[in-house]
Amino acid sequence: MAITSVLINVADISRAVDFYTRHLDVVPVEVTSDGAVLDAVTATIRLTRLDAPADSTWIADDLQAGFRHVGFKVSDLDERVERLRADAVPFQLEPIHAEGDVRITFFYDPDGTLLELVEGPLQYHEVYDRDAVDADWGLGDPDRPRFDHVAETVADAPATHEFFRGLGYTLMGGIHQPSDPRGFEITYLRGGDSSIEIFEFGAAETNRREPQVDAPGFAAVELDGALPEAAVPVADAAGRTLVADADGLVLAVGGA
Numbered sequence: 001m002a003i004t005s006v007l008i009n010v011a012d013i014s015r016a017v018d019f020y021t022r023h024l025d026v027v028p029v030e031v032t033s034d035g036a037v038l039d040a041v042t043a044t045i046r047l048t049r050l051d052a053p054a055d056s057t058w059i060a061d062d063l064q065a066g067f068r069h070v071g072f073k074v075s076d077l078d079e080r081v082e083r084l085r086a087d088a089v090p091f092q093l094e095p096i097h098a099e100g101d102v103r104i105t106f107f108y109d110p111d112g113t114l115l116e117l118v119e120g121p122l123q124y125h126e127v128y129d130r131d132a133v134d135a136d137w138g139l140g141d142p143d144r145p146r147f148d149h150v151a152e153t154v155a156d157a158p159a160t161h162e163f164f165r166g167l168g169y170t171l172m173g174g175i176h177q178p179s180d181p182r183g184f185e186i187t188y189l190r191g192g193d194s195s196i197e198i199f200e201f202g203a204a205e206t207n208r209r210e211p212q213v214d215a216p217g218f219a220a221v222e223l224d225g226a227l228p229e230a231a232v233p234v235a236d237a238a239g240r241t242l243v244a245d246a247d248g249l250v251l252a253v254g255g256a
Contacts (some may be wrong), residue, residue, distance in 0.1 A: 004044065004223065008217075009218075012049070015107065018037065020047075020109070042146055042148070045147075054212065063204055066088055066152060066208070067248075067249055068199060069106065070150055071149040072116065075144050081209050091105065097158060102120040105117050105181025122173075124174060125175050129190065149197045153201075154246075156200075157200040161187070163245055163246065167227065169191045171189060173189075174186060181203065183203035183204065193224040206247075208247060222251075232246075
């Protein structure tokens with residue numbers, strides 16, 4: 001099972017399409033006044049316009065369980081950062097050289113979704129599935145930004161690994177964060193040509209956010225195939241059944 005789409009709620013379709021085409025070189029597949037489908041190489045970004053959005057309960061604190069960010073692989077991070085700055089796009093983290101020998105930066109889309117750019121092949125501190133790592137690296141440097149992962153904070157990483165293993169994901173690798181006093185560790189689950197990035201904190205308590213699909217920003221990850229009975233039903237939207245894992249990450253199935 002692989003990620004086929006990332007569902008994002010927006011206030012203005014034209015504004016969101018302009019942002020994603022300008023800064024992430026997505027290719028519009030379908031655009032209407034109510035929604036858009038954007039090709040991001042390995043998956044699509046599906047935008048839905050909300051007429052009466054609820055106030056978002058998402059906060060930019062990795063100790064809040066559930067969705068954290070959407071990541072894209074790039075080969076020209078510095079150039080893209082300059083363009084983002086020129087458009088006064090708000091950054092959550094300026095470019096840094098991160099653990100795993102990659103350069104990263106975080107910024108927000110117009111509706112508050114946190115996005116990451118990653119440059120370079122991630123050098124995993126722990127390799128659990130060599131074939132998966134080789135397949136990941138084998139995708140190479142992208143000609144245009146390529147959807148790479150969705151990140152999630154969890155309370156119980158082994159339980160999360162087991163949940164996604166039931167969906168066909170493999171535990172690919174891990175990255176340590178030795179300078180973080182919260183006991184921050186990252187593991188990567190691989191399915192198809194993208195990953196789910198799992199955050200865990202051994203020395204800090206996480207706070208669960210109830211699933212929210214009627215607010216601006218990230219709404220759900222769409223997967224191909226069927227979900228196990230362990231998933232918790234959340235809602236139905238646009239012909240998709242929405243469920244959540246134990247930490248509140250919303251997953252969509254049944255899309256066209």
